[in-house]
Amino acid sequence: MGLIVQKFGGSSVADAEGLKRVASRIVATKKSGHQVVVVVSAMGDTTDELIDLANQVSPLPNGRELDMLLTAGERISMALLAMAISNLGHEARSFTGSQAGIITTSTHGKARVIDVTPGRIQEALKEGAIAIVAGFQGVSQDTNDITTLGRGGSDTTAVALAAALEADVCEIYTDVDGIFSADPRVVPAAKKLSTVTYDEMLELAASGAKVLHLRCVEYARRFDLPIHVRSSFSNKEGTWVVKDHPEGGEMEAAIIAGIAHDKSEAKVTIVGVPDRAGMAAAIFQAIADADINIDMIVQNVSAAATGLTDISFTLPKTEGANATAVLKRIQGEIGFASIQYDDQIGKLSLIGAGMRSHPGVTATFFACLSESGVNIEMISTSEIRISIVCRSSDLEKGVKAAHTAFDLDADQIEAVVYGGSGR
Amino acid sequence: MGLIVQKFGGSSVADAEGLKRVASRIVATKKSGHQVVVVVSAMGDTTDELIDLANQVSPLPNGRELDMLLTAGERISMALLAMAISNLGHEARSFTGSQAGIITTSTHGKARVIDVTPGRIQEALKEGAIAIVAGFQGVSQDTNDITTLGRGGSDTTAVALAAALEADVCEIYTDVDGIFSADPRVVPAAKKLSTVTYDEMLELAASGAKVLHLRCVEYARRFDLPIHVRSSFSNKEGTWVVKDHPEGGEMEAAIIAGIAHDKSEAKVTIVGVPDRAGMAAAIFQAIADADINIDMIVQNVSAAATGLTDISFTLPKTEGANATAVLKRIQGEIGFASIQYDDQIGKLSLIGAGMRSHPGVTATFFACLSESGVNIEMISTSEIRISIVCRSSDLEKGVKAAHTAFDLDADQIEAVVYGGSGR
Numbered sequence: 103m104g105l106i107v108q109k110f111g112g113s114s115v116a117d118a119e120g121l122k123r124v125a126s127r128i129v130a131t132k133k134s135g136h137q138v139v140v141v142v143s144a145m146g147d148t149t150d151e152l153i154d155l156a157n158q159v160s161p162l163p164n165g166r167e168l169d170m171l172l173t174a175g176e177r178i179s180m181a182l183l184a185m186a187i188s189n190l191g192h193e194a195r196s197f198t199g200s201q202a203g204i205i206t207t208s209t210h211g212k213a214r215v216i217d218v219t220p221g222r223i224q225e226a227l228k229e230g231a232i233a234i235v236a237g238f239q240g241v242s243q244d245t246n247d248i249t250t251l252g253r254g255g256s257d258t259t260a261v262a263l264a265a266a267l268e269a270d271v272c273e274i275y276t277d278v279d280g281i282f283s284a285d286p287r288v289v290p291a292a293k294k295l296s297t298v299t300y301d302e303m304l305e306l307a308a309s310g311a312k313v314l315h316l317r318c319v320e321y322a323r324r325f326d327l328p329i330h331v332r333s334s335f336s337n338k339e340g341t342w343v344v345k346d347h348p349e350g351g352e353m354e355a356a357i358i359a360g361i362a363h364d365k366s367e368a369k370v371t372i373v374g375v376p377d378r379a380g381m382a383a384a385i386f387q388a389i390a391d392a393d394i395n396i397d398m399i400v401q402n403v404s405a406a407a408t409g410l411t412d413i414s415f416t417l418p419k420t421e422g423a424n425a426t427a428v429l430k431r432i433q434g435e436i437g438f439a440s441i442q443y444d445d446q447i448g449k450l451s452l453i454g455a456g457m458r459s460h461p462g463v464t465a466t467f468f469a470c471l472s473e474s475g476v477n478i479e480m481i482s483t484s485e486i487r488i489s490i491v492c493r494s495s496d497l498e499k500g501v502k503a504a505h506t507a508f509d510l511d512a513d514q515i516e517a518v519v520y521g522g523s524g525r
Numbered sequence: 526m527g528l529i530v531q532k533f534g535g536s537s538v539a540d541a542e543g544l545k546r547v548a549s550r551i552v553a554t555k556k557s558g559h560q561v562v563v564v565v566s567a568m569g570d571t572t573d574e575l576i577d578l579a580n581q582v583s584p585l586p587n588g589r590e591l592d593m594l595l596t597a598g599e600r601i602s603m604a605l606l607a608m609a610i611s612n613l614g615h616e617a618r619s620f621t622g623s624q625a626g627i628i629t630t631s632t633h634g635k636a637r638v639i640d641v642t643p644g645r646i647q648e649a650l651k652e653g654a655i656a657i658v659a660g661f662q663g664v665s666q667d668t669n670d671i672t673t674l675g676r677g678g679s680d681t682t683a684v685a686l687a688a689a690l691e692a693d694v695c696e697i698y699t700d701v702d703g704i705f706s707a708d709p710r711v712v713p714a715a716k717k718l719s720t721v722t723y724d725e726m727l728e729l730a731a732s733g734a735k736v737l738h739l740r741c742v743e744y745a746r747r748f749d750l751p752i753h754v755r756s757s758f759s760n761k762e763g764t765w766v767v768k769d770h771p772e773g774g775e776m777e778a779a780i781i782a783g784i785a786h787d788k789s790e791a792k793v794t795i796v797g798v799p800d801r802a803g804m805a806a807a808i809f810q811a812i813a814d815a816d817i818n819i820d821m822i823v824q825n826v827s828a829a830a831t832g833l834t835d836i837s838f839t840l841p842k843t844e845g846a847n848a849t850a851v852l853k854r855i856q857g858e859i860g861f862a863s864i865q866y867d868d869q870i871g872k873l874s875l876i877g878a879g880m881r882s883h884p885g886v887t888a889t890f891f892a893c894l895s896e897s898g899v900n901i902e903m904i905s906t907s908e909i910r911i912s913i914v915c916r917s918s919d920l921e922k923g924v925k926a927a928h929t930a931f932d933l934d935a936d937q938i939e940a941v942v943y944g945g946s947g948r
Contacts, residue, residue: 118581125582152601158541159548159605160612167611170619171604174597178575181594182582188590189583196593201669222669246624246645 144175310364567598733787
């Protein structure tokens, strides 16, 4: 008998039918002899609907009050889920983030978990009940106000609770069967991975794979907590996110775990920057002061004749206008010629812990891109990742070519995306 | 400068427009130099919609979880109201019942307030903010679980908070201009009352007037807290609910404050009860054990020849089936002949503190009913109330006749029922 934390997202509990289906699955886990803690998100589109209401009464809603508002969403789903479980003859008690002891910083809208004191959850478990916990929310240590962890924060709630309760596993239920070697919508032959390491998952999440939230993987790695990503629509084994690939397992041989792609970024090029010490620092300090996250940076070799260079960087498209405005403000001070903004780019990343010991990966990757006519515009690497930027229109072609080149294609198509309730 | 508690019901905050209108009114009160605490109900039909969802997942939802679910309603309205106020340039902070220190018993669905510890509210007021508090909800002293006070409980929250904060007045905003001498939909010439006493208001509420919740009036009487019932759609003075009518005021002369009517009750008659000591006690003990509230009771004079009597009582129609079942179960033991159930009755009540010193009221009342052809089936009196039961079809005729007989008709029609948003 172990302790299992199960997390269900909004699309799994979008309506009464979904709630009942999830309730049955939870009861089945309980019946098989485990203690069960469930973390649940708000139903379907509830969060978006609440944000819409907020915008109707205020163009810039107060952060404290927006958190108070949004946390009503999980309150509704968790109480309904507890009722649905009771209806199957098992005791279930729901707890808000605050009641579950999710203690956070006081940054409304993107609070960070700083402590977990799950006394009431442990008490409920000891009394034989199933504990249902509101995802995405906590209570601020300093102000005692209700906070939220940002979009996708329910994954973080689940992992943080699992770590604090020393659970055997944190199961993240989703509408796909697990983590795939590439996005199955782009590469129909994508394979479900049986395991990925925390490091690979972090790189995958940072490179555009949407299945798991970055912070939740960081948290799991810190506490060495296994995550099992699986479908809420089937009983199939999903993908285990763990510290190392199992020895002697199939992954031992694989160099590349997966391929991620991302069309959400844009590229900014600053043309004609004087090639003097401190220029790049001044530019990126101004960008950082405006709280803009940037991703890749490339600086051209300076042209000896002019003493000028170009600097390019990528950033989320949503930050584009903001960054351009910041740069215009410092143009006189820095003395660069112009700014070019390009939102027609795509990023393609190869990720794999095996890359460390296989020096030929870059060559194979670039060769396959070249053969399929994909032009590389920027390159960035980490120990277990290679990312390139290309035209957004070439991106899917590149993903397919790399998937084949690294021998990731499955013998048969196995990916199924389950449709919850119209989402 | 004083402290004012304002309570707004669900129809006043049914949509974004309503929330903004209420926000303006709150800000106006704040600007006029008062400290303001606002108690708000769930928006429009939210509570009914949540109950509907609960019934979709469970035929008999668990009480603890139903309270958890329903309290999401005020969480949404209070956060939105705080945002709407912020948008007008004034600081507002919302608080759940638990955060506001509304401590209750642990009877889910109908908890009673046992203590109010409004430390966080006082702190917010001291810092110049407007405090917005969720109506209808609290936290159980014993279990730390979220509780609700039952339908109409937001009025009780407002009065309990006002008493604990030693507010100058508790303003209850509604969609009519105040308390009327009769229901304006039945008696178009009904007059708005400038004052009613707590005792009169209790009798009015118990007799079918729907404007104020019975428990909130009891609470106000206990703490001698003035309630001002007024319209959220106009700035007119409403009705003050106070300890005594002002000396020398218009009410000094009035014998009858108002007339209430109620079609929600049914009459049960137990025919042929053996006229022995303990029979009535046994019957009403069985009814009480089933948690059924009864209203009026009449026992006929026993027929000497048979030694049998009839006992009639009234009760909410919703309890009718339950009561009949209980009585059938004890029929053998008690030995009565049969049960008659009649749900076509109406109750008409005259209420007025002046009744105490005017012995002719009953005679005038019965005469006017007789003249208008209304047959009296049951009678019940208190120190400041006379109630009769008649055919439900005769009820409105009786209300109008009594309103005229006691000289309550206004010179011109003044009642306006404001339409919020389709409610």
